[in-house]
Amino acid sequence: xxxxxxxxxxxxxxxxxxxxxxxxxxxxxxxxxxxxxxxxxxxxxxxxxxxxxxxxxxxxxxxxxxxxxxxxxxxxxxxxxxxxxxxxxxxxxxxxxxxxxxxxxxxxxxxxxxxxxxxxxxxxxxxxxxxxxxxxxxxxxxxxxxxxxxxxxxxxxxxxxxxxxxxxxxxxxxxxxxxxxxxxxxxxxxxxxxxxxxxxxxxxxxxxxxxxxxxxxxxxxxxxxxxxxxxxxxxxxxxxxxxxxxxxxxxxxxxxxxxxxxxxxxxxxxxxxxxxxxxxxxxxxxxxxxxxxxxxxxxxxxxxxxxxxxxxxxxxxxxxxxxxxxxxxxxxxxxxxxxxxxxxxxxxxxxxxxxxxxxxxxxxxxxxxxxxxxxxxxxxxxxxxxxxxxxxxxxxxxxxxxxxxxx
Numbered sequence: 001x002x003x004x005x006x007x008x009x010x011x012x013x014x015x016x017x018x019x020x021x022x023x024x025x026x027x028x029x030x031x032x033x034x035x036x037x038x039x040x041x042x043x044x045x046x047x048x049x050x051x052x053x054x055x056x057x058x059x060x061x062x063x064x065x066x067x068x069x070x071x072x073x074x075x076x077x078x079x080x081x082x083x084x085x086x087x088x089x090x091x092x093x094x095x096x097x098x099x100x101x102x103x104x105x106x107x108x109x110x111x112x113x114x115x116x117x118x119x120x121x122x123x124x125x126x127x128x129x130x131x132x133x134x135x136x137x138x139x140x141x142x143x144x145x146x147x148x149x150x151x152x153x154x155x156x157x158x159x160x161x162x163x164x165x166x167x168x169x170x171x172x173x174x175x176x177x178x179x180x181x182x183x184x185x186x187x188x189x190x191x192x193x194x195x196x197x198x199x200x201x202x203x204x205x206x207x208x209x210x211x212x213x214x215x216x217x218x219x220x221x222x223x224x225x226x227x228x229x230x231x232x233x234x235x236x237x238x239x240x241x242x243x244x245x246x247x248x249x250x251x252x253x254x255x256x257x258x259x260x261x262x263x264x265x266x267x268x269x270x271x272x273x274x275x276x277x278x279x280x281x282x283x284x285x286x287x288x289x290x291x292x293x294x295x296x297x298x299x300x301x302x303x304x305x306x307x308x309x310x311x312x313x314x315x316x317x318x319x320x321x322x323x324x325x326x327x328x329x330x331x332x333x334x335x336x337x338x339x340x341x342x343x344x345x346x347x348x349x350x351x352x353x354x355x356x357x358x359x360x361x362x363x364x365x366x367x368x369x370x371x372x373x374x375x376x377x378x379x380x381x382x383x384x385x386x387x388x389x390x391x392x393x394x395x396x397x398x399x400x401x402x403x404x405x406x407x
Contacts, residue, residue: 003316008323028292029332031285032385036336036377037343039278043373044344046274048366050267053199057260059126060198062094062227063236064243065254073097073222080246081226089234092120094227097213102170102185103206105156112152112204114169116213117227124229127196134160134194144212145193149203153195166191169206171216188216201260279380286384289325293392297321318393325389333381337374344369 068074076095085093098115117138127136133153137145146167148158158167166189173186190208197203214220230239236255243253257264307317344367347353351364 005323007320024292028288029328032332033336035282035285036333037340039377040340044367047368051368052366056198064228066226067252076223091229091231092123094121095223096225098224104168108156110155114206116210118210130196132195132197137193138209144209146190146208147194148192149205150197151203160192289388290392322389322393329385
């Protein structure tokens with residue numbers, strides 16, 4: 001065994017009477033443990049929230065969306081689109097027609113989005129996972145129903161179980177008559193059947209049957225977008241590129257990331273901000289080791305003088321305190337990672353820490369463990385520990401001649 005490592009180990013795990021320096025070393029180790037555990041727990045918690053948010057958006061948004069590059073609508077009845085409907089890889093193609101609208105309920109107004117969808121939209125098996133109340137029903141016994149976002153429901157205090165009080169949807173007519181302002185709007189009534197919650201971008205939306213919205217907007221043919229979902233195992237990137245190659249330059253073809261660009265950017269920025277804050281916390285915890293090792297140097301002045309008298313060089317003396325700092329950091333880091341791992345597993349299994357509100361979608365804080373986070377924490381601790389231990393090791397040989405004279 002390396003002499004420096006052996007002596008450092010003896011200093012750290014000495015069975016003699018407990019000294020103040022041992023207590024300080026223990027406190028430094030506990031600081032690294034808490035910092036490492038917090039790193040794992042917070043990153044895993046953020047990963048869980050990120051995964052939950054993205055899954056909610058994925059449950060509602062399509063894998064591929066085709067929109068016109070210019071204008072609001074386009075004709076979906078082209079040879080290529082008709083052929084795409086018969087593609088064996090395609091699970092569903094939903095025709096979507098949407099527009100800003102004024103929504104009134106019980107004399108209360110709300111400005112949101114009315115979105116008409118074709119029947120293929122209901123093939124999505126995950127729609128129930130985003131429902132807060134009622135059901136995702138668009139047709140029943142020959143009548144049309146709407147499903148509303150949570151912001152619409154909250155602002156208008158809509159009771160989806162009261163089928164006697166419908167919503168009124170107002171949209172501007174395509175041809176205006178300035179002589180009579182009231183005649184400049186198309187108005188249709190529809191009964192809400194359920195409430196969904198996805199995110200800010202979607203929760204101001206009212207989803208209704210395509211036929212209802214076509215009549216409301218006086219748009220019998222065109223659509224705002226074609227939403228495509230593929231069967232399991234399909235390469236979405238390859239499918240997107242194939243559509244781009246054949247569809248021409250008059251359309252944009254977006255995958256889920258491109259449909260929710262701001263969401264993904266925000267989550268990415270938040271992830272790095274959290275990472276940087278945790279690094280600063282870890283640096284503070286690890287740099288306590290410098291103080292601990294400095295006190296150890298003072299406590300072991302006679303030992304250092306004896307070792308130098310026996311022929312030990314500066315490199316060996318530095319190595320003792322360098323490895324002492326690395327051992328403190330390594331033990332604290334490994335113990336912290338294990339503690340964080342156990343905590344996250346228990347949270348996944350039992351959900352002890354709740355969100356603080358009764359939500360139908362998320363009850364307890366979600367946790368997602370990633371191997372890369374454990375590697376990142378270990379490497380971060382090692383990097384900072386090497387710097388801190390190196391500083392302490394250099395301090396250990398300062399005044400070495402004075403130490404010899406004091407012996």
